[in-house]
Amino acid sequence: MHLLFATSIVPDGALSSGYEIANQAIIDALRRAGVRVTVLGFGWPGKPPSDPENTILLGSLDVRTDVAPLQRKLGWLANAVASGLTFASAKLRIVSDETVRQAIAAAGPFDGYILNSVQMAAAFESLFQDRPSIFVAHNVEFRSAAENARAANGAFQRLLFRREARLLEVIERRLCRNARFVFTLADEDRAELGVASDTRSVALPLVTRSQLPAHQGKRGIDCDAALIGTWTWEPNRIGLDWFLGKVVPHLRNDFRIRIAGSVPAGVSSPHPGVTFVGRVPDAQAFVRSAAVIPLISTSGSGVQLKTIETFELGLPSVATAHSLRGIAYKPANCTMTDDPVAFARALERTVDQKVAEVDGSDFHRRQIAALDLAVAGGLARLGAGAHEVAA
Incomplete structure (x- = not known):
């Protein structure tokens, strides 16, 4: 055909x-x-x-x-x-x-x-x-x-x-x-x-790729949480606004968050731990450097590819229910909540407890x-x- x-x-x-x-x-x-x-x-x-x-x-x-x-x-x-x-x-x-x-x-x-x-x-x-x-x-x-x-x-x-x-x-x-x-x-x-x-x-x-890369060994953690996306796309922007406006204010001041990708003018955060890093040369290396991945979708339809990539890599995460649309299997190291305060507490708990990666190859298969x-x-x-x- x-x-x-x-x-x-x-x-x-x-x-x-x-x-x-x-x-x-x-x-x-x-x-x-x-x-x-x-x-x-x-x-x-x-x-x-x-x-x-x-x-x-x-x-x-x-x-x-x-x-x-x-x-x-x-x-x-x-x-x-x-x-x-x-x-x-x-x-x-x-x-x-x-x-x-x-x-x-x-x-x-x-x-x-x-x-x-x-x-x-x-x-x-x-x-x-x-x-x-x-x-x-x-x-x-x-x-x-x-x-x-x-x-x-x-x-x-x-x-x-x-x-x-x-x-x-x-x-x-x-x-x-x-x-x-x-x-x-x-x-x-x-x-x-x-x-x-x-x-x-x-x-x-x-899936985000037909073949998963070989296991890259122990991760070096450079920040507590990392987000990457095309934030100029309106559904992504809505999720980012929710995260910065509703979740981040409940995080302790020394919680380090790095946000990569194109960010619209006017997007900012008074939280001392938030850093906007722009374009990064290796998206996968960027997310692997974080202790936890916030999955923050709150609007739009379709499936969240960032969720799939996070699960393929086996990374610890905290997710909104909307971020799990179309996902049949939630790994053990993913916490789901739509409550902003609970989301912030889950992020901190994941970092403090050093929640480990899981094998993402089964999810990928x-x-x-x-x-x-x-x-x-x-x-x-x-x-x-x-x-x-x-x-």
């Missing part, structure tokens, strides 16, 4: 965000199932695709809103309003339908599409209807947009998120309805997207096996659809 994997940004090997990690995990699973996968989408400026022989580039594009100049943001907004598209999909309309149509034809004979998330699928929706498809819903985007609207600081930003939520609810339900099968990243998302039946969807248990089984089920549904089209 040959499938065209249509995505906004093609893999470049960096795996610097949860979205990119999930994409690679799904592509790897498809290939383990014997599928020939050709990826279609845009590349980051200056970053070649990691698999150029099986990638068709539509051009290069930096889709980050937080670093875009004002003129570009206004252009994206104008395009979104004029076209009736969401802000994220409007960013991708830098090429014509005909250009995308020619790129699809260049893939050669193929059996169906993997429509990876709503952005690309909605930007060129009419072009992906000639063959059966699997839609990958990384999140319930309309619910995330509604949560972002409630958390927005200004009236204009709130208005934009409300617009996104209205459009996304219609688009996501249509994409799910038109797809032969739907992959979600959390079981709870299936019902919210209207595809709860096992004949219509399955939740994919994910279970995830890989369940992922491959779920993907095989979706491919069987897609294959039946391809045969119907051929007939």
